[in-house]
Amino acid sequence: MQKILEIKNLTYQYEEASDIYAVNDVSFEVLRGEWVSIIGRNGSGKSTTARLIDGLMAATSGEIIIDGQTLTAENVWALRQKIGMVFQNPDNQFVGSTVEDDVAFGMENHGVPREEMLTRVQAALERVNMADFKTKEPARLSGGQKQRVAIAGIVALRPDIIILDEATSMLDPKGRLEIIRVVREIKEQYGLTVISITHDLDEASLSDKIIVMKDGKIEQIATPDVLFLNDNLVDIGLDVPFSANVARELRQNGLQIPEKYYTESELADFLWQSLLTK
Amino acid sequence: MDKLIIGRYIPGSSIIHRLDPRSKLLAMFAFVFIIFLANDAMGYGILTVFTFFGVALSRIKLSYFLKGLRPMLGLILFTVIFQMLFTTGGEVLFQIWILKITTYSLENAFYIFMRFVLIIFMSTLLTLTTPPLTLADGIETGLAPLKKIKVPVHEIGLMLSISLRFIPTLMDDTTMIMNAQKSRGMDFGEGNLVQKVKSVIPILIPLFVSSFRRADDLAVAMESRGYQGGEGRSKYRVLKWQRSDTMLLLSLVVVAAILVAWNLLK
Numbered sequence: 001m002q003k004i005l006e007i008k009n010l011t012y013q014y015e016e017a018s019d020i021y022a023v024n025d026v027s028f029e030v031l032r033g034e035w036v037s038i039i040g041r042n043g044s045g046k047s048t049t050a051r052l053i054d055g056l057m058a059a060t061s062g063e064i065i066i067d068g069q070t071l072t073a074e075n076v077w078a079l080r081q082k083i084g085m086v087f088q089n090p091d092n093q094f095v096g097s098t099v100e101d102d103v104a105f106g107m108e109n110h111g112v113p114r115e116e117m118l119t120r121v122q123a124a125l126e127r128v129n130m131a132d133f134k135t136k137e138p139a140r141l142s143g144g145q146k147q148r149v150a151i152a153g154i155v156a157l158r159p160d161i162i163i164l165d166e167a168t169s170m171l172d173p174k175g176r177l178e179i180i181r182v183v184r185e186i187k188e189q190y191g192l193t194v195i196s197i198t199h200d201l202d203e204a205s206l207s208d209k210i211i212v213m214k215d216g217k218i219e220q221i222a223t224p225d226v227l228f229l230n231d232n233l234v235d236i237g238l239d240v241p242f243s244a245n246v247a248r249e250l251r252q253n254g255l256q257i258p259e260k261y262y263t264e265s266e267l268a269d270f271l272w273q274s275l276l277t278k
Numbered sequence: 279m280d281k282l283i284i285g286r287y288i289p290g291s292s293i294i295h296r297l298d299p300r301s302k303l304l305a306m307f308a309f310v311f312i313i314f315l316a317n318d319a320m321g322y323g324i325l326t327v328f329t330f331f332g333v334a335l336s337r338i339k340l341s342y343f344l345k346g347l348r349p350m351l352g353l354i355l356f357t358v359i360f361q362m363l364f365t366t367g368g369e370v371l372f373q374i375w376i377l378k379i380t381t382y383s384l385e386n387a388f389y390i391f392m393r394f395v396l397i398i399f400m401s402t403l404l405t406l407t408t409p410p411l412t413l414a415d416g417i418e419t420g421l422a423p424l425k426k427i428k429v430p431v432h433e434i435g436l437m438l439s440i441s442l443r444f445i446p447t448l449m450d451d452t453t454m455i456m457n458a459q460k461s462r463g464m465d466f467g468e469g470n471l472v473q474k475v476k477s478v479i480p481i482l483i484p485l486f487v488s489s490f491r492r493a494d495d496l497a498v499a500m501e502s503r504g505y506q507g508g509e510g511r512s513k514y515r516v517l518k519w520q521r522s523d524t525m526l527l528l529s530l531v532v533v534a535a536i537l538v539a540w541n542l543l544k
Contacts, residue, residue, distance in 0.1 A: 085499075092492045093496065095503070095505075112512055117512070117514050138447070
């Protein structure tokens with residue numbers, strides 16, 4: 001598979017004089033169509049990394065290669081078109097005065113003709129199930145709905161990469177699941193690459209690859225089923241999955257369950273089978 | 279805040295609602311000047327009929343307009359009473375010391391009253407039938423000719439629409455901060471003037487800080503969606519000048535012409 005994003009020895013300092021690095025010698029790569037989660041505790045440099053990738057901040061040193069091109073001050077606007085970002089606070093990223101204006105905002109910036117905008121806005125809003133709310137103002141929407149509008153605004157721009165910068169962290173569980181579902185659908189439909197910065201288990205468990213960050217460095221890169229075996233998940237900024245908790249409790253109570261990560265349905269299957277074979 | 283009618287918008291689909299905001303704004307300004315053309319019962323009669331025709335066309339209940347009048351009532355009465363007591367000339371009906379009520383002063387007071395009511399009715403009609411953001415659009419496109427003298431029209435328009443969009447958000451913030459401070463023992467609206475002013479600080483400063491944070495987030499979000507200023511942007515929202523807009527302006531010209539003609543003939 002083709003590499004869409006390559007990060008080489010990325011370093012970032014908020015103050016040049018200090019020796020505190022927000023991001024310290026980070027390197028990883030993302031393949032086209034992959035879902036990558038970046039996890040880590042607060043202050044581990046996840047959000048900074050995301051902003052560096054989108055060129056919102058300039059790296060102190062290192063290289064960012066997006067779709068074969070190295071990010072520089074000259075091509076930042078062009079490369080930014082390949083990336084759509086959804087931020088944490090649903091209110092603060094809502095630029096438009098109504099839902100449709102907000103979805104159109106990015107396209108207006110790129111000078112998309114009006115006729116084209118009208119069809120793309122409609123299609124994007126239908127994609128995220130918000131077409132009925134087209135003329136509503138942000139004050140009348142819930143947090144989850146606003147994030148769906150933010151996603152629609154990005155879908156309309158048709159980027160190659162979507163970066164979710166803790167996009168679900170201010171939502172209730174229902175809104176969170178809804179957003180994850182929508183993102184997964186559009187990822188499948190358009191063959192997008194998703195980079196998701198998260199503390200949320202469901203989001204992390206969906207990913208092909210999880211990057212664990214700590215103190216600005218990459219601590220570990222692993223697949224979810226390897227990572228969820230870890231005992232100190234809480235330390236790296238994630239909850240322990242319910243199934244892993246149950247499996248551990250059962251082990252402690254003497255049940256023979258192999259040391260491997262189970263999803264809820266896998267664990268249920270295993271338990272049924274062990275009952276049958278007893 | 280719900281009681282406040284000024285600046286409120288009532289959704290609808292009447293002819294007035296569908297007018298272009300530019301023509302409505304222009305008509306509103308023109309109307310203020312036209313009002314000063316009227317100087318007798320006939321003139322005010324024509325304008326009153328014109329205003330109520332507009333109100334009827336908007337299909338909004340008269341009670342909304344009366345509510346819009348309420349906050350201005352004190353000012354209106356004050357001016358009217360002053361006019362009544364201090365205007366000289368005409369036949370004296372009633373007099374104490376230097377205060378006298380004459381036929382002329384009664385007439386004058388009535389005209390002032392009508393002037394206020396008509397202007398307030400018209401401006402209420404404008405805000406009740408035009409969503410604020412459309413109004414902002416109207417102002418932006420209306421200012422477009424000023425681009426030639428280097429007025430940053432796009433920036434003014436963007437600022438206007440972002441401020442309008444953030445008003446409810448900041449109102450929510452304010453209520454939340456107020457409640458949070460109250461729950462910590464803060465007492466608003468108590469004590470003398472100095473204490474009252476001081477008690478505003480614990481609302482104002484957190485509100486300031488949160489606005490800065492919002493501004494920062496918004497700027498980053500805008501940049502990440504490719505915002506580079508007004509150059510090379512297309513527009514999603516397009517205002518359309520219809521025949522009814524031309525009709526509105528024409529009707530104002532007609533009203534003005536009638537008033538001028540009447541004044542000359544008298």
